[in-house]
Amino acid sequence: MTGQYKTEIDLGFARLDVDRARRTGDPEVVFGGVKTAEQVVAALRALAEAHPDLPVLATRLSGEAMALCRQELPGAEVDDVGRTAVLGVPRAARGRVAVVCAGTADLPVVRECAATIAVFGSRPEVIADVGVAGIHRLLAQRDRIAECDVAVAVAGMEAALPSVLGGLIGSPIIAVPTSVGYGWHMDGLTAWLAMLNSCAPGVLTVNVDNGFGAGVAAARIARGMGE
Secondary structure (H helix, E strand, O other), rough: OOEEEEEEEEOOOEEEOOOOOHHHHHOOOOEEEOOHHHHHHHHHHHHHOOOOOEEEEEEEEOOHHHHHHHHHOOOOOOOOOEEEEEEOOOOOOOOEEEEEEEEEEHHHHHHHHHHHHHHHOEEEEEEOOOHHHHHHHHOOHHHHHOOEEEEOOOOOOOOOOHHHHHHHOOOOOOEEEOOOOOOOOOHHHHHHHHHOOOOOOOOOEOOOOOOOOOOOHHHHHHHHHEE
């Protein structure tokens, strides 16, 4: 506690940082990967009560957690593909983020990223299945991508998408490697190293399958540009 302002909520299994929205502009997010369904619901409900004017997000949810969110949290928007749940009123979006992915196998990461961008106050535009194996599909979307403030490029296998995109547009590009590919792709290590070694300027790389981290960064950049 600081004076009369509550900075934490102790749920027993977690101490929620309800001061984070004041410090950073964005509420804490529930990582559901190691939580029970009941813990996810309790944390989302407490965060929503602490931030009635903002949406709150839970990521990496199990099937049981998504089912309980639907049952216990009326109005929650649950995405089975992205494994996310969003509770609360949407923000007015500032700026636009193109979320571009190489193939449909990357959609779980894409959907996590898009949900995060929306919760963090920008507008995601998902452009799927435009990998370099069919480069004409990417070229056909070039103008639409270039009109956005930021691009997130999601790809597995050899992860050439962000490098190619970096030669086509002048926006900042956040590259997200995914653990998708034939043979021994080392759980996304191959894609991660390829993105880190991109020859295109303006490409920044997050960790493997980290759609959430990319979404936060992209939304904050786009929000600033949207002002």
